[in-house]
Each structure stands twice: as C-alpha cells, then as structure tokens.
Amino acid sequence: MTTTTLSKPPAWLRPAVLDRAEQVAIVLLWIVLASRVELSGNPWAPLLLISETAVAVFTLIRRPTDKLSMDLGDWLLAMTATCAGLLVLPGVALVPALIPLGVFLAVAGNLIQAWAKLVLRRSFGVAPANRGVKISGPYRFVRHPMYAGYALVHLAVMILMFHPMNIVIYAIGWWAQILRLLAEERLLAQDADYAAYMQTVRWRLIPGLF
Template sequence: MLELLAARFRAVAWVMDRWQAMVNLVLFLVLGEFAIRIGYQEWQAGRFDIVQVLASGKNLIGLVVILARMPHREIEMGYLPQFVALFAFFSGESLIKAPGVATIPQLYPVGKALLCLGIVVVALALLSINTSFGILIARREVRTGGLFRFVRHPMYAGELLKRAGVLLMNACWQNVVAIVVSSVFYILRAVCEERFLERDDEYREYRQRVRYWFCPGLF
C-alpha cells in the first residue's frame, strides 16, 4: 500500500515538474498545424507573396521559441488580466484578410508595407525575448537586449503595426471594429503586465532605463 502511494506521489511530482513543458509541446503542435494549414491554403490560392514569406518565417521563429521557452517564475493569478492577455493574443483571427474586401487601391501598398514591417518587428521581438516568451502574464527572466533596448513592449508594437496594415489593405467596418478592440486589448495587456512586473526589482531597474512602451520618443 505504501509503495503504491509512493508511486502515485512520484507520478504527480513528475507531472508537476514537467507540466509547462507539456503545455509548450501542445501549443507547438496546435499552432504549428494552424500555421502550416493557413500557409498551404494561401499557396493553393496563389497568394503566397512577400507577406506570406515573412509570416512563415515569423511563425517558425515563434514555434521554436514556444518549444524552447523556460518555465515562468511566478504567474498572474487574476482572471481578468489573463483574459485580457488571451484575448489580445488570439484577437488577430477576427480580422478579415481576404483580398479585395472593400479595399481602397491607393492605400493598399501602404497597408502592405505596414503589415510587412509589423511582421518583421514581431519576428525580431521573438528573437529578442527568446526563451522568456509567454502567452499568459507571468514573471520570467527579464530581457533587455535586441528590441527591448528601445521599448518595453516591442512585440505588441509589431502587432499594432500589423493591424494598421490589414486595415489599410482591407478597409471595411468589420475590420475597423475588430482592430480597435484588438488594439485596446493589446494596450490593456501591456498595462496589466506592467502592474504585475513592478514588484520585480530587476524589471523596475529595466523600466527606469527604457522609458517607452511601444515607440521610442512617442509612447
């Protein structure tokens, strides 16, 4: 009986030690399948252009980062901040990206350039944050190199640029609503993260060195 209980405790301990790695593997498989499926659909439709090339590269970086990321040190226990974080992360799926949907021809190339720039910024931010990447709000190793030398939330800045580009390429009222809501939630996520991380001495020191959130000299 005691041996059975000991075996069960060891099994529970094994799971508790590795649950974050298991979550990473599940996310890698789910998001990887989604990225491959979307990329294949764009290829089949003849729309695999520079945007899709950049997006594929960014997705590959993101998948590697998810698989390699380190366990968090402490996680935000509030339901509302985590809801904000998850909503912001998945809000891009609400955007209408079909070509020719209420598109203003004069704005299309500008929008495409902004979208490409946003994808590049997100990819560089992923490389900068590396194994400290997280979907939920949590305390991890503070990254201060790469794009984090200039702003504290470069990935969210890239996401905002992407949304502005999608709106100019596909100007319709559905995208206006979706992008406004999505952008607000990304800003709220940054606020929630700042409040949670302000208890961390290392992050407070970093915050004193890097003043701006999204854009150097502006915000």
C-alpha cells in the first residue's frame, strides 16, 4: 500500500510570509511617495499623502489570516491597484476655478475611506482575504465604500495635481481595482454571512450603476 503525502508549499508561498512581504512593499512605496510629496511644492499634495498613509497604517496593523487567496493573478491585481495610488506624481492645478471642487472631493474621499477603515479596523487587507465580514457603517450602502473613497481622492488628484502620467497610472490602477474587487467577492462569497450580505446590499461601488 502506498501513502500519498500532500507536499507543503514553499515557505515563501505561505500566507504569513506573503502577508509580511505585502506590508514591506507598501511601506517602501509609501516612503517614496512621501519624499515625492515633500519635494513637489504643490500645496495640495498632503491631501494625497493622507489617503495613502491610511493604507500603509492599516496594512501594518491588520490581523493575519489563513483565508488568503493564493492565486498569483489575484495578488498581481491587488498590488497593481494598491501601488497605483503610491506611484502618482504631484503635478499642478490646471484650472484654478476647479480647486474648491478638488479640495471637496479629496476631503470627502478621505472621510469615506477613514469611516470604512475604522469599521474594518484590523480586517483591512490588500490581497483578497477573509479577515471577518463587516456590514455596518458605510458598508450598509455599498459593498466596497473604501474603493469609492479612493475614486473620489483620485478625481481630486487629477484636478489639484494634474500630471499626464497620472492618467496612465490611474487607468491601469482602476482596471486592476475592478478585477481585484470581483476577485475579493469570489473569495468572500464562500462565507455564508457575506453571501447573505450581497443579497441585502446590491451595489458594489456606485449606487445605481455598479
């Protein structure tokens, strides 16, 4: 009789190791962004740093989990979507008359993100994972309010800190973000509580549209 032994994945492919690698990458990119903001001379650049600092902080304090997607495609999408915001270039405000709108969008987007992150607390993550189902606060209105907040901040950046490269960066970032969102829901839908939540809150990102 032969016994089949399931081989263990290599150490670098274990969820705990990938979790730490993700944290290191986010912190390093945040340091690069912080130095870029400091040198930009754009008075509105700190509004961008507020948003991305929250991402870095919550990535560091989140709780570990074994319910983490091990699909390489999911990881690439998650890192692309997250890194896009950390790679933007603080440019200039092309239309001064739109500055109040840009400031409003930046403040609103950061507040929505903060609300969502405070509800998630240590359940926050970058790669698709189940760190606990949260359905209170802004999650009563859309299933991914944090991403909605990101969208508002990114619009604000285009108004207050326009740079041609940011168009490319955000286009790639949001392509990855939407696919990442769908990957997250495929994983979370395996949880009965989240499956029921999806039936209650219909819209993922924008009420009435998506």
